[in-house]
Amino acid sequence: MKERKNIWKGMMVGAALGAAFSFLMSKKEAKQERLSWPMRLKQWRQSVEEMAEDTAFIMEKLKEIAEKTPEVIQLVKELYNWKEDDRPRIK
Template identity: 60%
Template sequence: MKRKGSIWKGVLIGAAVGAAFSLFGKIGESQARPSLPVRLKQWRRSVEEMAEDVEFMVEKIKDIVEKTPEVIEIVREVYSRKKEDRPE
């Protein structure tokens, strides 16, 4: 009798494990990694976006570099005013 119970226990455990593998297999299929060409397209798109971002930042840095001497001159003018000429 004890042997019969262990057989059924084994059958139930096996069925549970099979069901779990079946469910995980279906979940895994929907979340499968994209193919190599798709990943390469995604990588290329990311690289192009980063290049655009870097180009934008370089342009902004050029603007700052061009404006810096002008700003320095304005600051010098403000601090070179006589004390009575400064607004209160």
């Protein structure tokens, strides 16, 4: 009979501790959610700025490629039109 009382007592203590822990964690999570919203906005803003910088860099490189393309096409045409005797030999 005494063992049953000890089991029930242990179950009640465990339930009370679980409820208290759950209550404290829910308060902590709610507080973190309130605090994290500005942080989320800050991180989002940083991501957008980084993407804008990356996009500007890529656009600059594409512009350089577009400017060089006619020169490269002309060079390839000239090399293609060389006679076989005039072509450089690769050792």
